[in-house]
Amino acid sequence: PANTNSAGGAATLTECQCNAGYTGSGGNTCSQCAAGSYKTALGNNACTLCPVGKYSADVGATTDTCLSCDSNSATTSEGGSQKTDCLCNAGYTGPNGGPCAACSAGSYKTAVGSASCTL
Numbered sequence: 664p665a666n667t668n669s670a671g672g673a674a675t676l677t678e679c680q681c682n683a684g685y686t687g688s689g690g691n692t693c694s695q696c697a698a699g700s701y702k703t704a705l706g707n708n709a710c711t712l713c714p715v716g717k718y719s720a721d722v723g724a725t726t727d728t729c730l731s732c733d734s735n736s737a738t739t740s741e742g743g744s745q746k747t748d749c750l751c752n753a754g755y756t757g758p759n760g761g762p763c764a765a766c767s768a769g770s771y772k773t774a775v776g777s778a779s780c781t782l
Contacts, residue, residue: 665692665693666681666682666685666692666693666695667679667680667681667682667685667687667693680705680706680707681693681702681705681706681707682705683702683703683704683705683725684696684701684702684723684724684725685702685723686702686707686708686709686710687707688707695722695723696710696722696723696724697710697722697742697744698719698720698721698722698744698745699712699713699718699719699741699742699743699744699748700712700713700719700724700742701713701719701721701724701725701726701727701728701729702724702725703725703726703727711727712741712742713729713738713741713742713743714729714741715737715738715739715740715741715743716731716732716737716738716749717729717730717731717732717738717743718730718732718738718743718744718745718746718748718749719743719744720744720745720746729743730746732746732749732761733749733760733761733762733763734761734762734763735751735752735754735755735761735763735764735765736749736750736751736752736755736757736760736761736763737749737750737752737775738750739775745760746760746761747759747760748760749761750775750776750777751763751772751775751776751777752775753772753773753774753775754766754771754772755772756772756777756778756779756780757777758777759776759777766780767780769782770782
């Protein structure tokens with residue numbers, strides 16, 4: 664099938680493995696790794712998700728293309744696929760994707776996200 668490879672002399676479709684940047688099961692169609700993930704080697708294993716605090720917009724990535732969120736922000740789960748998945752940490756405010764600034768003296772923010780600091 665498309666986006667697969669096999670050792671020379673493979674006798675069955677199930678011996679086909681997905682190329683780097685693709686995932687699926689032996690002999691079946693392989694799909695590109697979604698944004699927020701990558702796969703570096705031939706095989707039928709799952710794509711690796713970008714860890715918390717990182718994101719990647721690349722589809723079908725064959726290397727770790729995950730980028731770190733700006734200072735004082737992070738993604739809330741694995742597999743962030745765009746910079747706006749980076750949310751300001753508690754105690755910091757700003758738009759999703761940053762930049763995030765510390766709450767001013769006498770104000771606070773207890774949740775992650777773009778909410779304003781409270782006096």
